[in-house]
Amino acid sequence: TQLLEQSPQFLSIQEGENLTVYCNSSSVFSSLQWYRQEPGEGPVLLVTVVTGGEVKKLKRLTFQFGDARKDSSLHITAAQPGDTGLYLCAGVEMWELSFGAGTTVTVRA
């Protein structure tokens, strides 16, 4: 059973548009992480959110953690082709990560 559900599964947008990816959990995790994976590479950590209601910004990326610490979103403003990749959310408990199925984002030039 998958603990983390991501939506949408695929997202294709034009350069300059905004996008939002959602991650919903049936469980509460001690923290939640977002990773980005490019083809042929391993995932790379973008951010860790810990506190319910937390909002973190990383340049054009905004990450939110729900008040109940069971859901999160990633919003990209003015997307660029370099944002293309597989975005994965992961719930953290002890030493282990539980990943969502990922959202494949394609930004067309």
Added chain:
Amino acid sequence: DTAVSQTPKYLVTQMGNDKSIKCEQNLGHDTMYWYKQDSKKFLKIMFSYNNKELIINETVPNRFSPKSPDKAHLNLHINSLELGDSAVYFCASSPSGNEQFFGPGTRLTVL
């Protein structure tokens, strides 16, 4: 300068064979992991290894066994390979169980 490295990058082999994938990290991390990423990109943890304590995902067949010769290495041995073992396998390491640093992956194809 590579933080987490895996060899080989690609592995093509016949059903029934035994194979190994090597992983090394030069970050001084205490915990190492193996993940399997299937064709739908779903990443599933297989093992975590910390201070000689091995935690196994109960869904992993016992044909898979991790071996850690020292703190910097966690190799993955697979016996009697099956078609369903075809996937990309990622090694990762972590200093505290929080941020994980992933290797570049090994694409295993079983024919």
